[in-house]
Amino acid sequence: MRAGNGAGGGRGHDVTRRHQLLRVHGRSVAWVPPLLLLAGIAVADFNTTGEFRIVSWIVLVPGIAAAICGVRGTALFAVLALVTYVGVDSAWPHQYQTGLPDFILVAVGGVLATLACAVRVRGERRMLHMRDVAETIRRTMLRPLPPGWGGLDHAAAYLTADVEARVGGDFYDIQPGPHGTRVLVGDVQGKGLGAVETAAALLGTFRECAYHEPDLATVADRLETRMSRHAGHVAALGRPDGDRFATAVLLGFPAHAPGTVESVVFGHEPPLVVGPAGVRPLPPGDGLPLGLAELAGNPGPPPVHRSRIAPGETVLLTTDGVTEARDATGTFFPLADEVARALATDPRLAEPRLLVAFVRDGTLRHCGGVLADDTTVFAVRPVREQAG
Structure with missing residues (x-):
């Protein structure tokens, strides 16, 4: 439905609604999905054969965090992903380790995810500010x-x-x-x-x-x-x-x-x-x-x-x-x-x-x-x- 009432509609409302959906009893649970993905990739990698390693998929974790967490949370998951990668990869025999190339992939992916999260958060803050300005105009006109x-x-x-x-x-x-x-x-x-x-x-x-x-x-x-x-x-x-x-x-x-x-x-x-x-x-x-x-x-x-x-x-x-x-x-x-x-x-x-x-x-x-x-x-x- 393209209609919105005086209480609002639009992207600012969507941002607020998404944040509400990611809270349980007033506490944020945005960290749960990337943490589960991190643990799932680590466990799955331990249960694969040496010829089929999926630990490099851990680069997805900071990417998911960038979409739903704050900048600090995304940076934390970028570091956790890198540490987990090193720990899981080191547990394999040398001939099965993915080594430096994937290490660089996970590190660069974490940095880019953190930067993307910063851009997203700044855009959301600007949208919320514009929503407040529009609400002030609305209350001035339609008091x-x-x-x-x-x-x-x-x-x-x-x-x-x-x-x-x-x-x-x-x-x-x-x-x-x-x-x-x-x-x-x-x-x-x-x-x-x-x-x-x-x-x-x-x-x-x-x-x-x-x-x-x-x-x-x-x-x-x-x-x-x-x-x-x-x-x-x-x-x-x-x-x-x-x-x-x-x-x-x-x-x-x-x-x-x-x-x-x-x-x-x-x-x-x-x-x-x-x-x-x-x-x-x-x-x-x-x-x-x-x-x-x-x-x-x-x-x-x-x-x-x-x-x-x-x-x-x-x-x-x-x-x-x-x-x-x-x-x-x-x-x-x-x-x-x-x-x-x-x-x-x-x-x-x-x-x-x-x-x-x-x-x-x-x-x-x-x-x-x-x-x-x-x-x-x-x-x-x-x-x-x-x-x-």
């Missing part, structure tokens, strides 16, 4: 959200199409403030560090203006302005990716109007409301993606739509990694139909945690675990509405 943050019961799943990455162009956040709680979910066009940089710029603006601005339309306008400023900065640097855009959904849960959700859609799939009454979409709106406002005939933020949300209903937001996931026949994932079918069987699916898990697993199952794009599943439900 952890406390339970019930902003009066919303929420759940999220973030899957990256790139197994080496821990964060991409998808973004989401919840920002409570004196005027209510605002939610932003979006997807920056393209991939790579440029998409991450754009997503970070939008999230930074959202976290500030969603707190201070009383009107959701003003928040939407500030996001468009930030996108334009960011594009200008990138273009001034001479980079070729200054024409990026981002689809997004901006939600507002006004403090003065319980049971109401405001929505602004920037060229994104409209959110779905999932609850006891079934599945229904919020108004799609007619806004262009962020960064493309100048193409509109009537410049300005898209309209703010207001909808009622009943007790027990959850707002489900996804990026196109879900809606554009294809199976082997090229069929898109039927998100609304799948959720409605499962909801009819188990009404508890409307809970954010269960809903996100269902959509995540369904998407991966539909595309066979091979994601073509970063994928975000985000669900929110007012806590006061849930309590009824």
